[in-house]
Amino acid sequence: MTGRRAVITGVEVLAPGGTGTKNFWSLLSEGRTATRTITFFDPTPFRSRVGAEIDFVAEEHGLGPQEARRMDRAAQFAVVAARGAVADSGIELDGLDPYRIGVTVGSAVGATMGLDQEYRIVSDGGRLHLVDHGYAVPHLYNYLVPSSFAAEVAWAVGAQGASTVVSTGCTSGIDAVGHAVELIREGSADVMVAGASDAPISPITVACFDAIKATTPRIDHPEQASRPFDATRNGFVLGEGAAMFVIEELGHAQRRGAHVYAEIAGYATRSNAYHMTGLRPDGAEMAEAIRVALDEARMNGEQIDYINAHGSGTKQNDRHETAAFKRSLGEHAYRTPVSSIKSMVGHSLGAIGSIEIAASVLAMEHHVVPPTANLRQRDPECDLDYVPLTARDHRTDAVLTVGSGFGGFQSAMVLARPGREQR
Structure with missing residues (x-):
């Protein structure tokens, strides 16, 4: 480095x-x-x-x-x-x-x-x-x-x-x-x-x-x-x-005196070498990508203020992600707002990861967590704080955004407000 x-x-x-x-x-x-x-x-x-x-x-x-x-x-x-x-x-x-x-x-x-x-x-x-x-x-x-x-x-x-x-x-x-x-x-x-x-x-x-x-x-x-x-x-x-x-x-x-939206502090990608479309329910591969991204950012899970989820709306993906967040952030996962913008703009395949980075950056810019629209009926297997229906004012200095793709790809990125070392 x-x-x-x-x-x-x-x-x-x-x-x-x-x-x-x-x-x-x-x-x-x-x-x-x-x-x-x-x-x-x-x-x-x-x-x-x-x-x-x-x-x-x-x-x-x-x-x-x-x-x-x-x-x-x-x-x-x-x-x-x-x-x-x-x-x-x-x-x-x-x-x-x-x-x-x-x-x-x-x-x-x-x-x-x-x-x-x-x-x-x-x-x-x-x-x-x-x-x-x-x-x-x-x-x-x-x-x-x-x-x-x-x-x-x-x-x-x-x-x-x-x-x-x-x-x-x-x-x-x-x-x-x-x-x-x-x-x-x-x-x-x-x-x-x-x-x-x-x-x-x-x-x-x-x-x-x-x-x-x-x-x-x-x-x-x-x-x-x-x-x-x-x-x-x-x-x-x-x-x-x-x-x-x-x-x-x-x-x-x-x-040049530029306005800085966020630092891309950590990034990692992993593969599950398991199945083209299937995901293991324990979320181990995504959790590993999150762990490495946090390590690269020199942060621990408790410093994450918001998780921008992949949140595709399929049964297995949402369970897989929920498990990955618990596995990587521990008890802090229950205290961290999580949401999926795919509820509002759909899933644009390869483009959505960048669109979700933009949503994460804007959440930091405005200290507002976007909601998960259409979330009205709680799933006992998805028991985190998914910010249903309505956006939430929330101080957001560090965001974890993740992606999951066919072929077993799992990626994670940590975005942080510059000067986070002084927090």
């Missing part, structure tokens, strides 16, 4: 319920939900028909017609969010060494919407076995390779340093930011534009989750469909979105 520290100085979020960080925080702090019946296509043939969609028009967010044609929806999200984060940070990237500026973008499923749409076109709605590539968009290759996301963001911000895509399923958003932090700590970069983006609400994705019954079949009241930690939960609601950050070496940020 070099002693270099990484801090967040810029944030931008595109999430269901209203684009932009201000709208995102308004939705969370008011406990509103943005889940609705899917409108992007006719969901009638599917078991799960609800989603958390963004009302997004590329041109209204500064993307020209050529950019919008070239980029898949998820890449558009990433670029718009990256530009917003840079603007929020006030950093003048043009005056910096471009080789010291890097990009890391997380995504679980890449250009799913673009590929799905283009396949329907070139195959004439699936009628043709031998497709006619002449009907495809000219930039179809960009949809195929997820590395195009990082390339687009790098071009948008003028970054010529390390440029990476991280794809670890539903932990991609945490892991992408964690990788950016490691590059700053080791001295490979001074500034990173990092985060994650996914736009997976397409027929192929909905069909895949229908097949394994991971998404909720609750379709009568879409706004109440996502119920993390509730006894009646029966699956997650598919969402979309992006969150991007400007992450700087602490001294670099201080020299």
Whole structure:
């Protein structure tokens, strides 16, 4: 370790319920939900028909017609969010060494919407076995390779340093930011534009989750469909979105007088090497990731003021997390507010980890813990303080945010207010 520290100085979020960080925080702090019946296509043939969609028009967010044609929806999200984060940070990237500026973008499923749409076109709605590539968009290759996301963001911000895509399923958003932090700590970069983006609400994705019954079949009241930690939960609601950050070496940020939202004090990821979708009920792997992240932050569990949970709303995930929090924080877990924003913005797969980091940072900024919406019926197996229905004023100087992904990935990150050593 070099002693270099990484801090967040810029944030931008595109999430269901209203684009932009201000709208995102308004939705969370008011406990509103943005889940609705899917409108992007006719969901009638599917078991799960609800989603958390963004009302997004590329041109209204500064993307020209050529950019919008070239980029898949998820890449558009990433670029718009990256530009917003840079603007929020006030950093003048043009005056910096471009080789010291890097990009890391997380995504679980890449250009799913673009590929799905283009396949329907070139195959004439699936009628043709031998497709006619002449009907495809000219930039179809960009949809195929997820590395195009990082390339687009790098071009948008003028970054010529390390440029990476991280794809670890539903932990991609945490892991992408964690990788950016490691590059700053080791001295490979001074500034990173990092985060994650996914736009997976397409027929192929909905069909895949229908097949394994991971998404909720609750379709009568879409706004109440996502119920993390509730006894009646029966699956997650598919969402979309992006969150991007400007992450700087602490001294670099201080020299330019930047506003520091939080220090990324600790990060760790582990795998259970057990099952593609199954989780052990004792939460050992997530607890180990939490332990290592706390050790890296030089903190103990009793210093955590709030836990931003993965909280997908599946039976086994919510039990697994609850066990992991007890295992890693001990009795302090019972005294610590826990909540899941997926109850309000759905589960945007790889993007959600970064969106949850943004929620954690804003909770620290405002000393408000966002609620778990739709939590009305207590589950005896989930017996922690999940902040039901209504946001709570609560001093928040250190946040633990976690993610759990298919393949057995478990990631944890500790965010802390700068100057925590003086607490």
